[in-house]
Amino acid sequence: MCNPRRIRVTATRQLNEAWQREVSRTVELQGQVTGEARVRQPLDSTLGVPALKALESALADENSGWTEVGEGYRYDVEGGYVLYLVDEQALEIVATLSDEIQVSAQAARTIEGSLNTAISTEAEGRYYDDGWGGRTEEVAQREAQTAAQRELDEIARSQIERMGNEAEAQAASDIEAAARTQAELELQQQAAQRQAALSAQARQHLDTVGVRCRQAFNQVLARAYRDAILAYARRNGADNIQCSEDGNIIDIEFNLRE
Numbered sequence: 217m218c219n220p221r222r223i224r225v226t227a228t229r230q231l232n233e234a235w236q237r238e239v240s241r242t243v244e245l246q247g248q249v250t251g252e253a254r255v256r257q258p259l260d261s262t263l264g265v266p267a268l269k270a271l272e273s274a275l276a277d278e279n280s281g282w283t284e285v286g287e288g289y290r291y292d293v294e295g296g297y298v299l300y301l302v303d304e305q306a307l308e309i310v311a312t313l314s315d316e317i318q319v320s321a322q323a324a325r326t327i328e329g330s331l332n333t334a335i336s337t338e339a340e341g342r343y344y345d346d347g348w349g350g351r352t353e354e355v356a357q358r359e360a361q362t363a364a365q366r367e368l369d370e371i372a373r374s375q376i377e378r379m380g381n382e383a384e385a386q387a388a389s390d391i392e393a394a395a396r397t398q399a400e401l402e403l404q405q406q407a408a409q410r411q412a413a414l415s416a417q418a419r420q421h422l423d424t425v426g427v428r429c430r431q432a433f434n435q436v437l438a439r440a441y442r443d444a445i446l447a448y449a450r451r452n453g454a455d456n457i458q459c460s461e462d463g464n465i466i467d468i469e470f471n472l473r474e
Contacts, residue, residue, distance in 0.1 A: 227364035236328035251414025298429035
């Protein structure tokens, strides 16, 4: 046996291969849907101007529990809320029901292309002049050729994969946009259907919510009446003004001069 010899093989291939790939993108969207039922009660026909002014002052008090909003003042209760509408001088009771909805939409597109290029690679084999261990020049030549062909197959696969990835990256945004458009459409449709169902359910709970809302309103209205009566008494020079509260009962006493 002597030192091994090396044989180097260069392999070249002209690629002319077409490829195609199915690309899909899925978009999931979620949102909250609220259904409402409303009833409005005018107050200007049942409350006088002094009482209405006192009511708005009581609502504006930072300790009233009511929150100032664009339309007037709001108080949240279980299952909804109540609004005092300043301009309309009316009470609006709103029953609400909310739910989460989720949709998923997929868009797909077939992208394709072709690879036309020449590729080459080298591979090496070893042999012994005396053919020791069966390592003849012919064997080394054959093994090197086989290795070079395998390497060409890998190069071709890698280049086609790279080309497909690049094409997919370019098309991905359009495909995802199509999926998002479809998801948004489905979300709108489901939201409209669910909102209608929730609104119907809210109407069934409107009376129960109304009881809670009127309890909250009556409390602040009682304070408004108290303040209006006390203001009237002071304005007219009443004596011995006394005011006491026991739970939901307000007791006011005073003497007016004749």
